[in-house]
Amino acid sequence: MRLEHSHSPQAIADRLSAGPSVSYLRDWIYGGIDGLVTTFAIVAGAVGADMSSRVVLILGLAKLIADALSMAAANYTGTKAEHEEYQKIREMEERHVALHPEGEREEVRQIFEAKGFKGQDLDRVVDIITEEQHRWIDTMMAEEHGMPLVNRLPSKAALAVFAAFVLCGSVPLLPYLFGLANAPIYALVMTAVTFFAIGSIRSFWSPRPWWVAGLETLSIGLLAAGAAYAIGDLLKTIV
């Protein structure tokens, strides 16, 4: 995301030809919160189970890496599915342009009419957009389908989720790594602080104040972590 930039014609041309910047914010947030909730639930579940710090640490690490891999595989495939959906719709539009050019011209006409074009101006804009197939399809993709071509790489999306999951998911394990007394208490406090931190850091990409976003993520995270712990606890009593 580029928040401030120069307005010289050359700077604008450079920026536009570089294309839109690709955001992996969603993947970082997704992986971070899920990693934190999952590992915290393990740590909390171990309370009262009379496990040594070493066992909690090893079980936690195993779960952390296995789940991060699973998330990466799932995000890779999900992001790829999104690309292929774009491709599928694009091929459909290419077919429509070949088979029903008049219908597709009418679509372009209505799109630009809605943008305030009228009479001769509208005729000209439709002529120019439909002059070249690539431009024509680009317009249909962005305006009709709300799908601009953005090169969100599945591999980078997968890597972002994996990194965020491992990074945030390690936090509840740190008190066990250092063999602290009262490790579960430290884990709870550090988990809460990290939820708040994820929220307030993400406020940099949001119009909301840092403490509002921080408190929101803290609430959602603690609710999910509490529910995860409670379900595990409830079902363990059934076993």
Next chain:
Amino acid sequence: MRLEHSHSPQAIADRLSAGPSVSYLRDWIYGGIDGLVTTFAIVAGAVGADMSSRVVLILGLAKLIADALSMAAANYTGTKAEHEEYQKIREMEERHVALHPEGEREEVRQIFEAKGFKGQDLDRVVDIITEEQHRWIDTMMAEEHGMPLVNRLPSKAALAVFAAFVLCGSVPLLPYLFGLANAPIYALVMTAVTFFAIGSIRSFWSPRPWWVAGLETLSIGLLAAGAAYAIGDLLKTIV
């Protein structure tokens, strides 16, 4: 996704005014694969641990629901972060238009120049687009930032991930639910079949043939599930 449609002017107008359809495909794929990998790893991890079907089922269910909740919370927040990023960039563009209208006009000019507009046509299109602030900002969002306004609801994205996670994640538990002999073998076969099914169903939204997408998802899924199992197994020997 609408693959075929009428080309009458009225049908086009109805379709365009309804806005682009919102896709939750990514969320379904993401949740489905992650749910399947995670639950399969639990079932596989229980092999040789001398657990009863009942215990595997209860542990698996606890994990299934807890992880699905965690994914839903993480996806909700990640999708919301994406919306707020849109809002933040939009407010930045509004500021730029207010402070440097000439620079932003130049951006619109270059965007339409790249689409093949020249001379008087280019002047007219820039005049019309920049006539109204809303239209001007919409153009910058879609063309400069590759961010059209798409109302992907965080609640629906969270629900899709949750549903897909629980649905696909239940599959490896079914042989335990029915108390089948050789439950782990059935679980492995059913997991493989489900990976293939996820891939071939998603080929409906992809230009690739169903069996290619099926085999790809099967490979990725089995790799992730195998790695998740191996890590758990390796670390258990250390404990």
